[in-house]
Amino acid sequence: xxxxxAVAFAPASVANVxxxxxxxxxxxxxxxxxxTVTRTVQSGVRIASTTGVATDLPTDPERNTAGRALLAxxxxxxxDFGFELQIEKGIPLGSGLGGSAASAVxxxxxxxxxxxxxxxxxxxxxFAMQGEVVASGSMHVDNIAPCLxxxxxxxxxxxxxxxxxxxxxxGICAVITHPHMFLSTKQARAILKRExxxxxxxxxxxxxxxxxxGCYTNDLDMIxxxxxxxxxxxxxxxxxxxxxxxxxxxxxxxxLGCSISGAGPTxxxxxxxxxxxxxxxxxxxxxxxxxxxCDHWVVPVESDGAxxxx
Amino acid sequence: xxxxxAVAFAPASVANVxxxxxxxxxxxxxxxxxxTVTRTVQSGVRIASTTGVATDLPTDPERNTAGRALLAxxxxxxxDFGFELQIEKGIPLGSGLGGSAASAVxxxxxxxxxxxxxxxxxxxxxFAMQGEVVASGSMHVDNIAPCLxxxxxxxxxxxxxxxxxxxxxxGICAVITHPHMFLSTKQARAILKRExxxxxxxxxxxxxxxxxxGCYTNDLDMIxxxxxxxxxxxxxxxxxxxxxxxxxxxxxxxxLGCSISGAGPTxxxxxxxxxxxxxxxxxxxxxxxxxxxCDHWVVPVESDGAxxxx
Numbered sequence: 328x329x330x331x332x333a334v335a336f337a338p339a340s341v342a343n344v345x346x347x348x349x350x351x352x353x354x355x356x357x358x359x360x361x362x363t364v365t366r367t368v369q370s371g372v373r374i375a376s377t378t379g380v381a382t383d384l385p386t387d388p389e390r391n392t393a394g395r396a397l398l399a400x401x402x403x404x405x406x407d408f409g410f411e412l413q414i415e416k417g418i419p420l421g422s423g424l425g426g427s428a429a430s431a432v433x434x435x436x437x438x439x440x441x442x443x444x445x446x447x448x449x450x451x452x453x454f455a456m457q458g459e460v461v462a463s464g465s466m467h468v469d470n471i472a473p474c475l476x477x478x479x480x481x482x483x484x485x486x487x488x489x490x491x492x493x494x495x496x497x498g499i500c501a502v503i504t505h506p507h508m509f510l511s512t513k514q515a516r517a518i519l520k521r522e523x524x525x526x527x528x529x530x531x532x533x534x535x536x537x538x539x540x541g542c543y544t545n546d547l548d549m550i551x552x553x554x555x556x557x558x559x560x561x562x563x564x565x566x567x568x569x570x571x572x573x574x575x576x577x578x579x580x581x582x583l584g585c586s587i588s589g590a591g592p593t594x595x596x597x598x599x600x601x602x603x604x605x606x607x608x609x610x611x612x613x614x615x616x617x618x619x620x621c622d623h624w625v626v627p628v629e630s631d632g633a634x635x636x637x
Numbered sequence: 638x639x640x641x642x643a644v645a646f647a648p649a650s651v652a653n654v655x656x657x658x659x660x661x662x663x664x665x666x667x668x669x670x671x672x673t674v675t676r677t678v679q680s681g682v683r684i685a686s687t688t689g690v691a692t693d694l695p696t697d698p699e700r701n702t703a704g705r706a707l708l709a710x711x712x713x714x715x716x717d718f719g720f721e722l723q724i725e726k727g728i729p730l731g732s733g734l735g736g737s738a739a740s741a742v743x744x745x746x747x748x749x750x751x752x753x754x755x756x757x758x759x760x761x762x763x764f765a766m767q768g769e770v771v772a773s774g775s776m777h778v779d780n781i782a783p784c785l786x787x788x789x790x791x792x793x794x795x796x797x798x799x800x801x802x803x804x805x806x807x808g809i810c811a812v813i814t815h816p817h818m819f820l821s822t823k824q825a826r827a828i829l830k831r832e833x834x835x836x837x838x839x840x841x842x843x844x845x846x847x848x849x850x851g852c853y854t855n856d857l858d859m860i861x862x863x864x865x866x867x868x869x870x871x872x873x874x875x876x877x878x879x880x881x882x883x884x885x886x887x888x889x890x891x892x893l894g895c896s897i898s899g900a901g902p903t904x905x906x907x908x909x910x911x912x913x914x915x916x917x918x919x920x921x922x923x924x925x926x927x928x929x930x931c932d933h934w935v936v937p938v939e940s941d942g943a944x945x946x947x
Contacts, residue, residue, distance in 0.1 A: 350843045483847040483863060491850045491859065522832035528868075533660045535842055536849050537793040540801045543853040549801065553793060558838075 332365045333440035334637035337433030338477075338630065339418045340425035341501065341595045342469035345556040345586035346535040350482050352473035353495075354632055355424065355503055357624035359474075361636070362393060362433030363413040366441050370409040372397045379416035381426065388412075389461075396431035396458030400438055400446070403454070410438050419622075421509045423589035425470030429633075431458025432474045436633045448475055452488065463512055470589065477632030479542065495628045496545040500603040502577070502596040503588065504610050505622040510566055515590035518566070523558055531558045547583065547599075554584025554597060567592045569617030576609040585610075597628070642675045643750035644947035647743030648787075648940065649728045650735035651811065651905045652779035655866040655896035656845045660792050662783040663805075664942055665734065665813055667934035669784075671946070672703060672743030673723040676751050680719040682707045689726035691736065698722075699771075706741035706768030710748055710756070713764070720748050729932075731819045733899035735780030739943075741768025742784045746943045758785055762798065773822055780899065787942030789852065805938045806855045810913040812887070812906040813898065814920050815932040816877065825873055825900035833868055841868045857893065857909075864894025864907060877902045879927030886919040895920075907938070 338359040344351040360379070367373065374394050377384040388394025393414050401410065412434060418426035435451045446454075455471045472480040472490050481491040523531070534553040541549030564570040567587065573594055577585035581602035588595045598606040603625045614621050648669040654661040670689070677683065684704050687694040698704025703724050711720065722744060728736035745761045756764075765781045782790040782800050791801040833841070844863040851859030874880040877897065883904055887895035891912035898905045908916040913935045924931050 347842065347846065349839045350846060481843075481846050481850060483843045483859070489847065489859065489862060491847065491854075491856075493850060519835065521835050523835065523838045525829065525831050525833065528833045528838060529659045532657065532842060532845055533791075533793045536657065536660060536791050536845055537799065537801065539846050539849045540791060540803060540853075543850075544801075546801075549793070549799065552799060 329443070330441050332363060333437040333635050334361060334363045335433040335437035335633055336361055336636045337429040337436065337474050337633035339429060340470045340473040341503070342425060342589040343559065343587070344479070345554050345560065345584055346531060346538050347469070347481065348559050349467060349469050351479065352425070352469040353479040353501065353628050354473040354477045354630050355501060355624065355626055356630040357503070357626045358417045358424070360417050360426065360429040360433050361415040362430065362437050364434065364437035364441060365411040367409040367411045372401055372410050372412065374412045374414065377414045377416065380418070381416040381420045384414065392427040392458035392462045393430040393434035395461045396455045397434045397438055399454040399457035400435050404442055406442060419505065421511060422505050423510070423587065423591045423593040424505065425474055425589065427462030428455065428459055428470035428474050431455040432471055432633045434458070436475070436635065440635050449490065451475060452490065473632070475632045478629050493539060493542050495542055496547060496550070498600045499583070499597055499628050500600050500625050501628050502582070502598055502603055502607045502610065503593060503624045503626070504573070504607070504614060505593040506567065506614055506619040507621065508592050508619065510590065510592040512590040515563055515566060519559065519562055527557050531556070551583045556586050560586050563587055563591060567594065568619055569614055570594070572613040572617065573610050576613045577606050580606045580609040582606045639753070640751050642673060643747045643945055644671060644673045645743040645747035645943055646671055646946045647739040647746065647784050647943035649739060650780045650783040651813070652735060652899040653869065653897070654789070655864050655870065655894055656841060656848050657791070658869050659777065659779050661789065662735070662779040663789040663811065663938050664783040664787045664940050665811060665934065665936055666940035667813070667936045668727045670727050670736065670739040670743050671725040672740065672747050674744065674747035674751060675721040677719040677721050682711055682720050682722065684722045684724065687724045687726065690728070691726040691730045694724065702737040702768035702772045703740040703744035705771045706765045707744045707748055709764040709767040710745050713756070714752055716752060729815065731821060732815050733820070733897065733901045733903040734815065735784055735899065737772030738765065738769055738780035738784050741765040742781055742943045744768070746785070746945065750945050759800065761785060762800065783942070785942045787940050789938060803849060803852050805852055806857060806860070808910045809893070809907055809938050810910050810935050811938050812892070812908055812913055812917045812920065813903060813934045813936070814883070814917070814924060815903045816924055816929045817931065818902050818929065820876055820900065820902040822900040825876060828876070829869065829872055837867050841866070861893045866896050870896050873897055873901060877904065878929055879924055880904070882923040882927065883920050886923045887916050890916045890919040892916045
């Protein structure tokens, strides 16, 4: 049986996760993009519609993240049919929640369901990476990997990336607060120094190794100690109104850690389930005190990645 | 029953382990220092003798790593007796095999056996750190931790360090080659740039996270991919005659990775047991081609730490 049409849900994601700049990310299953791919007689890739929370997206496949990813798949698959894309954005642009990654991943996951000989997830990852180039100008996998594989993922290497799903201790939830403001990834990247001081390098690597180790051994004390970014966050927090107050509120409400999601302005915290609601409300209260409204979610960190939903 | 005398064996260790500068280390149980501590009526700490592969050590406890560590323990324990130390060095000075750490650890482990209320290992670690200050001028734990706890250890934090023993996949051996040359830790430190470029930072953190993850999941491919230092080794390898040839030989003989032990000049490789002897012989052959003779050992990485032996 050959499918005529498939709909994929591709979740939002938090990149960097405080101590894994460009290498760690986790899926946020509470919101995502829905991508419908329909088989067409005409070959090639065509974008039929873009709807949802972000309109104004380019409909030229070469300039659209979902389109570009699907073009890469199309070249490799050489199917005797074409693809038509409907993009329904659930993730706001410029939120720091991996919206472009989700569209790229959703497109290739949906299209893959139409193929007689589907690709592996690692192959899909590489197609989706082509889409990310359109959005960010460079290859980044730290949103694509968790969006595709789910949960907390580590990416090693760029040209031939290896993905490792890192287990997350039971009961850990992510609190996500998305302030209503726009912050461009390019601006947030441009602000970063090109070098890391040696003392910060050692400190950050200790935190990263301790965090990974804590995840494998259910060591919540170690995770709490290590979920602490001494390199990137100090340079970027000025871009987010109320950052320090929100961060302090999350920690005092019992969060294991709190930092910027990707390039911002979304902030995330990790908390055990019993503390998660209180962490959310204190973070929102501090944002409100700074005159910033937020969308917000609480989700388990362990989750599935992008999947066919219809 | 109160002991009059205890003898501790404290193993050598490899710090940094390619991708964990100042935070990772593993014990090398094939050689070590033997420290004898004897109860004396006179209070305080006295060094009775220093023998073995390094003589010429200071016998003023304040200026001796073992003496200084034991002074720190003495202040905390306030025993109604004193300690006399006999130091038998099995680890050459300036080899990059954690000789000063071993003497400090051996002293506090042996002395601890004489106390009615012994300290925990984490307390002993802090006393031993005081000894390391004498040798290196600063607090370093990356040799002390594996020497005391055994196996592969991660240290997070300096003032209040947390130690994590990282499991090593079964069958992994360390090949250790100690070239007969002196290289001062201060020189090897002075050569390092004070900053790390952002691209190298990301690459090295990916390797570190992948390595830790590979150790927890018996993923030898990941360990092989990640046991690769792009930050420190490129700056230090010029200090070791034949480094590049020795490194290439180890990898082509099947090693999972090969790098500098601590500040050098000792080099280590990780290899599975069936390949270990071939890795050793090719490394030695390349050193010999460069006119350098070596001491050499092959040991399982998983091992006990410092312990009472008599």
